[in-house]
Amino acid sequence: MIRIEHRQDRLVVFLEGELTFYNSSEIKEQIKREITGNEEQLILEFSGLTMIDSSGVGIIISLLKKMNGKDLVVVAPPPKIARVLEITRINQIVPIVGTLDEAYQK
Template identity: 30%
Template sequence: MYLKFEKQKNILITTLSGELDHNSAEEVRVKIDDRIDRDNIEKVILNFSGVTFMDSSGIGAVLGRYKKLSNKGGMLCIAEPNKNVNRIFELAGLYKLIKNYNTVDEAVRCI
């Protein structure tokens, strides 16, 4: 799993590439939390355009970041999930909590 961070205004955009599974979920948690804490971030967009696979550990990593941001009055959203990842989010019911956007630009405008 490769992570690329970019800041626009007060929003942290995290682009994920590879498989978000039990092998990479802990690393993703630690790196995103570090950036949230270090830069006092309250809004995060997770760009899933490069994620090829996600399992329940990935769901846990996303939910954990959602809870962390919600507890400090912030928000998390996702952008550009492929068909398979989108289906996982739907089946897990995550779209009841987390907004999904077609593009990162759309997410930046809306949050």
């Protein structure tokens, strides 16, 4: 499930369930349609995510490029998801924080 909210100059994406090969194209397109270019920050809220595979990791990279140098932050990934982000070294190019408030401070 995906829920997208525009909050001032931020786009906040709440993801629940799986972010895998089976749904990644649809989710990526939903998010990209919402990006206007006026956002200063894209926040991916992962607390409800239960699974991510290489397609899901690819979405993060694709969205980072789409933001064109603006901030992308991952919020509250569960331990299993955080481990995948660490193994793939996404955590070295995308900040990972515990709360939305922390993301707003980035």
